[in-house]
Amino acid sequence: MDEALSRKPPTVTALYPGSFDPITNGHLDLIQRGSLLFDRLIVSILRNESKEPLFSVEERTEMLREVVRVYPNVEVDSFNGLLVDHAAAHSATVLVRGIRAISDYEYELQMALMNRRLRPEIETIFLMSNEAYSFISSRLVKEVLSLGGDISGLVPPSVEARLHRRMAKTIRKGN
Numbered sequence: 001m002d003e004a005l006s007r008k009p010p011t012v013t014a015l016y017p018g019s020f021d022p023i024t025n026g027h028l029d030l031i032q033r034g035s036l037l038f039d040r041l042i043v044s045i046l047r048n049e050s051k052e053p054l055f056s057v058e059e060r061t062e063m064l065r066e067v068v069r070v071y072p073n074v075e076v077d078s079f080n081g082l083l084v085d086h087a088a089a090h091s092a093t094v095l096v097r098g099i100r101a102i103s104d105y106e107y108e109l110q111m112a113l114m115n116r117r118l119r120p121e122i123e124t125i126f127l128m129s130n131e132a133y134s135f136i137s138s139r140l141v142k143e144v145l146s147l148g149g150d151i152s153g154l155v156p157p158s159v160e161a162r163l164h165r166r167m168a169k170t171i172r173k174g175n
């Protein structure tokens with residue numbers, strides 16, 4: 001066994017990274033599961049300037065904080081650079097990622113193995129959300145909303161309200 005894996009720390013901090021643009025009920029389901037499995041769970045938003053997000057990192061942080069308030073061991077943060085360095089800076093020994101379908105697996109496996117190569121002492125754990133959420137993605141939620149479809153039940157109510165406000169603003173601007 002790897003020397004780095006031979007000792008379990010007294011409290012386990014896990015980090016759940018992602019874009020969360022915006023958080024969906026699938027993400028929230030994983031957060032709830034993670035909060036039960038680990039002593040501390042940090043949900044961390046990638047600050048990626050090259051992507052064009054619908055919501056700024058600050059807005060996404062606010063939305064996440066609103067919905068994780070009910071879980072006392074869950075915190076929200078954001079990061080730039082290597083995920084494993086960010087995890088190590090918070091003494092996180094576990095990375096949490098969700099797998100919805102086999103199609104997610106290839107990309108997730110690549111990332112997990114690269115992260116292991118970079119920092120073998122950090123383990124990636126895949127969680128499956130409730131099957132009722134297995135088809136939800138932030139991208140599809142935004143697409144359905146922009147085409148006038150119903151997104152209720154796909155995202156938390158506070159996020160749905162923000163999405164409607166953002167969409168109304170975009171339409172007013174003529175985009």
Ligand code: PNS
Nearest residue numbers: 017018019020046081082083084111114
């Ligand atoms: O929700 P997403 O957009 O699929 O999340 C992707 C994320 C944030 C987990 C991934 O892009 C990431 O970890 N980025 C940080 C850069 C990094 O560490 N890259 C090297 C290891 S794969």
